Amino acid sequence: MKLVKSIVRPNKVDDVRDALEKLSIPGMTVTEVRGHGRQKGHTAIYRGKEYNVSLLPKVEIEVVVSDDVVDEVIAAIVTAARTGEIGDGRVFVLPVDHGYNIRTGERDMV
Amino acid sequence: MRPMTRTLPPRRLIRSGAFAALAILACPALALAQTPAAPALNTGDTAWMLISTALVLLMTPALAFFYGGLVRSKNVLNTMMMSFISLGFVGAMWAFIGYSLALSPGNSWIGGVSLAFLHGVGLDPTGAIIPLTIPHVLYMCFQATFCIITAALISGAIVERMRFVPYLVFITIWSVVVYAPVAHWVWGGGWLAQMGALDFAGGTVVHVNAGVAALVAALCVGPRRDFKKSGLLPHNVPFVLLGAGLLWFGWFGFNSGSALASNGSAALAFSTTMLAPAGTLVVWTLLDIIRSGKPTAVGAATGIVVGLVAVTPAAGFISPMNAILLGAIAAVPSYFGLIIRARTSLDDSLDVVAAHGVGGTVGALLTGVFAEKSFNGVADGLLYGNPHQFLVQVVAVLAAIVYSGVVSFILLKIIGAIMPLHASADDESEGLDTSMHGEEAYVHTGGSTMIG
Numbered sequence: 001m002k003l004v005k006s007i008v009r010p011n012k013v014d015d016v017r018d019a020l021e022k023l024s025i026p027g028m029t030v031t032e033v034r035g036h037g038r039q040k041g042h043t044a045i046y047r048g049k050e051y052n053v054s055l056l057p058k059v060e061i062e063v064v065v066s067d068d069v070v071d072e073v074i075a076a077i078v079t080a081a082r083t084g085e086i087g088d089g090r091v092f093v094l095p096v097d098h099g100y101n102i103r104t105g106e107r108d109m110v
Numbered sequence: 111m112r113p114m115t116r117t118l119p120p121r122r123l124i125r126s127g128a129f130a131a132l133a134i135l136a137c138p139a140l141a142l143a144q145t146p147a148a149p150a151l152n153t154g155d156t157a158w159m160l161i162s163t164a165l166v167l168l169m170t171p172a173l174a175f176f177y178g179g180l181v182r183s184k185n186v187l188n189t190m191m192m193s194f195i196s197l198g199f200v201g202a203m204w205a206f207i208g209y210s211l212a213l214s215p216g217n218s219w220i221g222g223v224s225l226a227f228l229h230g231v232g233l234d235p236t237g238a239i240i241p242l243t244i245p246h247v248l249y250m251c252f253q254a255t256f257c258i259i260t261a262a263l264i265s266g267a268i269v270e271r272m273r274f275v276p277y278l279v280f281i282t283i284w285s286v287v288v289y290a291p292v293a294h295w296v297w298g299g300g301w302l303a304q305m306g307a308l309d310f311a312g313g314t315v316v317h318v319n320a321g322v323a324a325l326v327a328a329l330c331v332g333p334r335r336d337f338k339k340s341g342l343l344p345h346n347v348p349f350v351l352l353g354a355g356l357l358w359f360g361w362f363g364f365n366s367g368s369a370l371a372s373n374g375s376a377a378l379a380f381s382t383t384m385l386a387p388a389g390t391l392v393v394w395t396l397l398d399i400i401r402s403g404k405p406t407a408v409g410a411a412t413g414i415v416v417g418l419v420a421v422t423p424a425a426g427f428i429s430p431m432n433a434i435l436l437g438a439i440a441a442v443p444s445y446f447g448l449i450i451r452a453r454t455s456l457d458d459s460l461d462v463v464a465a466h467g468v469g470g471t472v473g474a475l476l477t478g479v480f481a482e483k484s485f486n487g488v489a490d491g492l493l494y495g496n497p498h499q500f501l502v503q504v505v506a507v508l509a510a511i512v513y514s515g516v517v518s519f520i521l522l523k524i525i526g527a528i529m530p531l532h533a534s535a536d537d538e539s540e541g542l543d544t545s546m547h548g549e550e551a552y553v554h555t556g557g558s559t560m561i562g
Contacts, residue, residue, distance in 0.1 A: 010184075011539040014340045042540075043561070044548050050561040053550070 001096040001108075002070045006061045007033065008081040008089040013059045019080035020063060023072060029062040038086050058089060064096055064108075151235050152243040158372035159244045159252055165363025166255035170197055170262050172360055176353025176411065177266050180460050183345040184541025185270045186551045192265035192277060199278060200261045200285045204254040211290035213239045213253060218301040221294045225250075239298050243371060252367060257293070260316045261285045266460035267324035270342070271334045271538050274546045276531050280522060284323065288517050292319050292510055307506035308481055308489060308499065310379065311368035313423025313474040318510045321467020323518040324458060330522040331531045333457030335538055342459070347407050354411035358387060361418045365425035378485060379425035382433035383418065389437030390417025397445050416444040416465050420473035427488065428480040436480055440472045471507050478503030 008016055013030065020028060034055040041054035065073050074091055082088050099108035174193035181189045200208075210225035221239070225231055231250050235242035238249050261281040268277065295302040296309045309315060334342065344350060365383040369376035394413030395405045420440030421433055428436065447464035458464070478500035481491035490496040525531065532538075537545035544550060 009539075011336070011340075014336075041558075042544050042548070044544070044550065044558070046549065051558045052561055053544075053553075053558045055558075 001098065002065055002067060003094040003096045004063050004065060004070065004073055004077070005092045005094065006077050006081065006089060007035065007058050007091075008061060008077075009083070009087065010057055010059050012081040012083075012089075013061065015080040016061055016077055019076040020073065023069065023076055025063055025065060025069075025073065027063070031060045031062075033058050033060045037090065056087070064099060150243065151245065152371070154372040155243045155370070156245065156248065158376065159248050159367060159370065162363035162367025163248065163252040163255055165360045166252065166259070166367065167197070167360075169255070169357055169360035169364065170194070170259045172353050172356030173259060173262055174353070175349045176357060176415070177269060177460055179346040179349025179351075179353060180266075180344045180408070181269050182342065182541070183552060184543055186345060186543065187549055188274065188542035188546050189265070189269045191274070191547065192269065193262040195274075195278060196258045196262040196281055199282045200258045201254055203282050203285050204257050205250070208257055208286050208290045209250050209253060211286065212257075212293035213250075213298045215239060216294065216298070218304065219294070220291045220300075221298050240370075249370070252370075253293075253297075256312055256316060256364070257285050257289050260289055260312070260320045263316070263320035263462060263466055264324045264327055266462040267328040267458045268331045269459050270542065271533050272327075272331045272531055273529070273533050273537075274542070276525050276529050279525050280327070283521055283525075284518065287521065288323065288514050289315070289319065292513060295509070296506070302506045302509060305502050305505065306489065306499070307502050308427055308477050309423045309474065309506065310425040310427055310477070311365045311422045313419070313470045313477065314506050314510045317419045317422060317466040317470025318474060318507055319470075319514045321463050321465075321470055322511050322514040324462035325456075325467060326515055326518040327522060328456060328458045328463075330519065330526060333455065334459070335535060337457045338455075344408060350408055350411045354414045358383075358414055358418060361422075365422060369426055375426045375486070378430070381430040382421050382425045382428060382436075385430050386421030386424075386433040386437030386440075387414045387417030389434040390414065390420065390441040391437075393438045393441035394445060397441065412444075412448070412461070412465060413441060416440055416469040419466055419469035420476070422470070423474045424477040424480060427477055427482070427486040427491075429482055429485050432480040432482070436473070436476045439476065440469055443472055444469045471511075474507050475500065475503050 006016065010032075017028065034057055036054050036056060041052050041056055044051045044053050061077075063073065070093060074093065077091055100106065101108060170193050174190040177193060178186045178190040205228055207223070207226050209228070209231070210223050211221045214221040214223070214225040216222040225237075228247070228250065230237050231246050233245045233247060235244055235246060238246050242249055261284060264281060264284070265277065293315050294300045296307060296315050297303065307314070336342065361383055362380055366376045366380040369379055391410060391413045394409055394416070398405045398409045417437040417440060420436060424433070424436055444464050447468045448461050451458060451461060451464055477491065479492040481489050481499060482494050483490045489499055492500040522531065533542060533545065
């Protein structure tokens with residue numbers, strides 16, 4: 001079981017969700033985050049002073065998937081979230097020991 | 111009433127006669143001392159109009175909140191700026207030339223330039239297109255606030271994708287070439303006034319006019335790139351409710367101030383402005399409950415605005431009880447107009463057409479139905495034995511639709527040929543707050559560094 005954690009552009013969330021739905025991934029967790037990689041921020045002017053806003057809004061999408069589909073999921077996310085410009089985001093894959101369904105108390109068989 | 115008042119705008123018809131009587135009662139010495147032709151300044155009227163003008167001005171920031179709450183957080187500043195900026199550009203333009211073209215003597219189609227740059231617009235109640243009892247300069251300001259909000263209303267149809275500079279150019283010129291002539295037709299003694307069209311506070315001049323321009327603008331600018339693909343949801347519904355509440359508050363100045371006096375006509379307009387949106391809100395809420403089982407807050411805010419729009423042309427012409435009925439009836443076409451629009455490919459983002467175009471049209475037509483001479487002293491409508499009035503109202507609405515539609519279209523095509531109307535894909539997806547204004551509405555605490 002793997003946790004696939006992607007940080008994408010806010011306007012790409014719907015595309016990623018659609019791509020994951022096509023792979024029958026049953027759920028996802030989405031968090032609004034801020035951060036920066038190589039992408040420079042934008043310049044803002046408030047009351048005559050110029051600022052560089054370096055932490056830009058991104059969206060973090062987390063899905064837990066079984067090992068046999070993880071490559072397919074990553075490919076789908078990368079394709080859906082890519083624009084080709086700096087600032088498209090990252091995908092991280094982490095191992096998951098196990099998960100439990102809170103309602104039933106059963107161990108997940110992803 | 112003197113025969114010459116036949117050609118005067120309706121908002122003036124009521125008060126000139128009523129006020130003359132009032133003035134004579136209130137200060138007989140003054141009435142004796144002056145020739146009947148020179149109207150005196152009335153302090154009560156002046157006080158009320160000072161307040162009314164400020165109330166109407168507040169409607170533009172109120173509209174900014176109403177519209178701002180309805181868009182996504184990345185576009186809220188841009189959306190609110192589209193209303194606020196009208197206070198500057200359209201307000202200044204009104205003083206330069208708009209006021210003169212709308213409300214100075216000219217022909218049936220447009221006023222002259224005699225009052226351009228406020229030449230001769232002084233502190234006395236003289237020199238205006240109609241007899242006044244308030245300073246001429248105050249009348250000019252009151253009318254300015256109408257022009258400002260009418261231009262700002264259009265923005266609701268093109269938010270979240272129109273570039274700011276072409277928008278600015280558009281509303282500034284629009285206020286001169288579209289608003290001013292239409293205002294002249296109805297309130298400046300133009301051809302619709304001569305026909306006897308009733309428009310107390312601007313159903314045709316403000317709402318039908320802005321609604322049609324909004325429709326044309328939405329078509330010329332084109333839809334948002336993510337229209338119909340993502341949920342383009344309101345980011346702050348409390349802002350929407352705040353805006354609707356402040357609009358209602360300001361609308362008392364808009365409608366009741368259109369009596370141009372502190373008199374019975376103003377009180378009638380006040381009562382109808384109180385009651386018509388109540389009727390609309392009730393019907394809107396019931397329709398919400400019937401349709402989806404849930405009365406929505408955005409629906410309530412929209413319902414209030416539709417009721418206010420609908421009663422605007424009728425405010426000083428109909429009875430308070432009929433105002434409730436008018437508001438209730440007006441809810442239906444706008445409610446279903448919203449639903450039908452959502453199924454089309456027209457990206458009138460904040461439904462200016464359904465709320466102002468449809469609401470204004472329904473209000474203007476119902477004015478011709480519910481007008482009651484025993485209340486307004488001017489004309490009866492269809493219900494009170496004067497079907498002709500209804501036909502006059504139809505002509506007035508059609509004239510505004512055709513003129514505003516055609517000229518707005520030509521204007522947008524010209525501006526569009528000089529500069530792109532639609533924001534680039536990058537700017538649009540980043541959000542217009544940062545791409546157009548270099549600001550964010552909701553700033554994250556960390557991570558920003560000062561430059562220089």
